[in-house]
Amino acid sequence: MSDALLRIENLRVTFHHGGRTAVAVHGASLDVNAGEVVGLVGESGSGKSLTCRSVIRMLPAEGAMSANRIVFDGQDVLAMDRRALRAHRARSVGMIFQDPYSCLDPTKRVGEQIAETLRVNARMDHAAAKSQALALLEDVGITSPDRRYLSYPHELSGGMRQRVMIAIAVACKPKLLIADEATTALDVTTQAQILSLIQRLRRESGMAVLMVSHDFGVIAQVCDRVAVMYGGYVVEFGPVQDICTRPQHPYTRALLDSIPSLESAGRRVRRAGIPGQPPSLGEVTSGCPFVERCAYATDPCRTMEMVMLEAGPGHTSACPVTVGTRS
Amino acid sequence: MVAPRRARRRLRRFGNWELTLGLTILGLMIVSGLLAPWISPYPPNQIDILHSLQAPSFTHIMGTDFVGRDVFSRVLYGLRIDIFVVAVITYAGLVIGVVVGTVAGYFGGWLDAIIGRVADTVVSFPFIVLVLAVVAIVGPGLKGVAIGIVFVGWALYSRLSRSEMLAMREQPFMLATRALGYSNARAIFRHALPNLIRSSLVYSTVDVVVNMLVLAGMSYLGLGQQAPGADLGSIIASGQSYLLTAWWITTIPGAVLVLFGIGVSMIGDGITQGDLSMATM
Numbered sequence: 149m150s151d152a153l154l155r156i157e158n159l160r161v162t163f164h165h166g167g168r169t170a171v172a173v174h175g176a177s178l179d180v181n182a183g184e185v186v187g188l189v190g191e192s193g194s195g196k197s198l199t200c201r202s203v204i205r206m207l208p209a210e211g212a213m214s215a216n217r218i219v220f221d222g223q224d225v226l227a228m229d230r231r232a233l234r235a236h237r238a239r240s241v242g243m244i245f246q247d248p249y250s251c252l253d254p255t256k257r258v259g260e261q262i263a264e265t266l267r268v269n270a271r272m273d274h275a276a277a278k279s280q281a282l283a284l285l286e287d288v289g290i291t292s293p294d295r296r297y298l299s300y301p302h303e304l305s306g307g308m309r310q311r312v313m314i315a316i317a318v319a320c321k322p323k324l325l326i327a328d329e330a331t332t333a334l335d336v337t338t339q340a341q342i343l344s345l346i347q348r349l350r351r352e353s354g355m356a357v358l359m360v361s362h363d364f365g366v367i368a369q370v371c372d373r374v375a376v377m378y379g380g381y382v383v384e385f386g387p388v389q390d391i392c393t394r395p396q397h398p399y400t401r402a403l404l405d406s407i408p409s410l411e412s413a414g415r416r417v418r419r420a421g422i423p424g425q426p427p428s429l430g431e432v433t434s435g436c437p438f439v440e441r442c443a444y445a446t447d448p449c450r451t452m453e454m455v456m457l458e459a460g461p462g463h464t465s466a467c468p469v470t471v472g473t474r475s
Numbered sequence: 476m477v478a479p480r481r482a483r484r485r486l487r488r489f490g491n492w493e494l495t496l497g498l499t500i501l502g503l504m505i506v507s508g509l510l511a512p513w514i515s516p517y518p519p520n521q522i523d524i525l526h527s528l529q530a531p532s533f534t535h536i537m538g539t540d541f542v543g544r545d546v547f548s549r550v551l552y553g554l555r556i557d558i559f560v561v562a563v564i565t566y567a568g569l570v571i572g573v574v575v576g577t578v579a580g581y582f583g584g585w586l587d588a589i590i591g592r593v594a595d596t597v598v599s600f601p602f603i604v605l606v607l608a609v610v611a612i613v614g615p616g617l618k619g620v621a622i623g624i625v626f627v628g629w630a631l632y633s634r635l636s637r638s639e640m641l642a643m644r645e646q647p648f649m650l651a652t653r654a655l656g657y658s659n660a661r662a663i664f665r666h667a668l669p670n671l672i673r674s675s676l677v678y679s680t681v682d683v684v685v686n687m688l689v690l691a692g693m694s695y696l697g698l699g700q701q702a703p704g705a706d707l708g709s710i711i712a713s714g715q716s717y718l719l720t721a722w723w724i725t726t727i728p729g730a731v732l733v734l735f736g737i738g739v740s741m742i743g744d745g746i747t748q749g750d751l752s753m754a755t756m
Contacts (some may be wrong), residue, residue, distance in 0.1 A: 204654060206650070206653055206654060209583070233656075234656040234658070235656065236656070237653070237654060237655060237656030238655060238656030238657075239656070241654075243651075243654040243655075245647050245650065245651065245654075246647075247647050250646055250647045250648060251647040251648050251651050252648055252651075253648050253666045253669075253670070254648070254670060255669040255670050256666075256669075264665075265655055268655075268657060268661065269655065269656060313651075316651075316655070
């Protein structure tokens with residue numbers, strides 16, 4: 149698996165504020181192969197977005213990151229200088245953000261924003277950039293691109309803006325597309341359209357996708373593999389089919405149990421929620437972050453080291469109890 | 476939601492009357508200033524002792540001053556130079572302030588601290604005192620006053636733009652410029668600036684009036700336009716000793732100055748109103 153497109157090993161993100169240090173990501177490891185769709189699920193504050201942003205080393209101002217390795221396409225992301233980093237951001241990785249309503253510059257026509265990316269990052273001249281931008285608008289399923297090219301962001305619906313964002317993100321044919329909660333702000337119908345658009349673009353261009361969501365349904369629908377994050381750790385990572393049918397980590401099990409299924413529709417079934425609250429930033433210093441809410445927790449869980457254990461072919465989990473290495 | 480709708484209806488019925496009236500007043504003043512050499516009935520410095528201190532009449536519609544110069548012609552030339560100087564200094568201050576403030580807000584850190592402290596220092600002095608100090612260094616004349624006003628004027632635009640930039644820096648579309656690997660210069664000047672300059676432009680309509688008054692005040696004190704050149708402040712000063720016998724020399728240029736202020740303020744109000752109706756549409 150050394151030929152992975154993206155490999156993150158033991159990523160740690162900390163925030164320093166007023167002399168106190170909060171750890172947001174404790175030790176996340178992840179890899180994405182070329183052309184693959186990898187999902188990243190977890191609740192708010194579990195470190196999903198920070199993990200994504202670390203791929204292009206773009207953390208909030210107070211954040212600091214370290215990792216054993218972050219390798220993208222053979223290049224060491226951590227060792228990149230400013231120029232290399234800009235080129236990395238510009239051409240290798242495309243990113244879509246959660247909020248389509250504020251991701252576009254409100255004072256520029258959307259077509260020009262796409263063309264700008266092509267001019268700046270792909271060194272196209274004005275005419276080529278414009279025709280390519282029109283083609284991209286068409287490609288992401290916007291009808292009458294000629295007219296929409298001249299629209300301002302506020303004239304478009306959320307779904308259309310998200311399509312424009314995608315067009316900008318894929319304009320320079322990145323090897324990896326990071327979709328950070330790309331469909332969360334959209335209604336379900338639009339969400340399905342955007343998901344199938346991303347899948348189609350992936351099929352056509354062969355780029356890999358790292359898809360962040362807190363919605364297991366979305367992940368199960370489009371991903372090849374999925375990483376489950378909790379409290380700043382990747383607690384389980386493996387093929388999506390495998391994880392859905394035989395989840396290993398207690399958190400993943402609880403998460404899947406809390407999704408309503410069609411069989412239970414109409415019946416008065418109370419979904420099993422997860423008791424308690426997720427740990428707040430910096431609260432957990434050692435042991436498993438899920439210990440307070442876990443049905444399987446034992447005393448050693450409070451102090452154990454979080455190590456990914458083999459739970460099946462290509463399937464790893466951080467819980468020694470359920471994997472069976474500790475009873 | 477009742478008030479904006481009513482405002483909008485009123486807007487539709489009357490148009491944006493404040494904006495229209497303000498633009499008309501200011502437009503007339505600019506045009507007459509520009510055309511001063513062609514429309515003024517007398518050369519501004521032509522002395523005619525025999526007809527000094529004449530009340531407004533058909534030959535001298537704003538009367539004459541103590542050496543018989545035509546006040547109307549002098550007001551036209553005064554407007555010409557004043558509007559030109561005020562426009563240059565206000566927008567020079569705006570450009571400097573917006574660029575400096577935006578850069579400070581974008582990068583933060585020590586750069587922001589230095590620029591912020593300099594701006595604070597400038598703002599903490601009384602405006603006129605600081606302008607006076609600059610005039611003392613550069614020397615009396617419009618040039619000294621202009622430099623002085625720009626020296627002070629940039630600071631408020633810098634503060635305004637900086638605070639707007641701080642809020643905008645965390646906007647997703649600014650994050651997107653970084654995620655796309657755009658240069659800082661592109662992010663600042665192509666994406667942040669067009670979004671935050673509006674507040675500075677609105678503020679500049681207030682600033683224009685203030686600068687006009689300071690400019691006239693400096694000339695009135697004899698530190699701005701030097702004799703025999705005409706500008707509103709120096710004309711007002713020249714008529715001061717004759718206020719009881721020849722009120723027109725001081726009063727009419729004063730009224731012109733007030734009218735200028737009203738006109739510009741109306742434009743400012745009009746723009747804000749237009750903004751409101753657009754936002755609620």
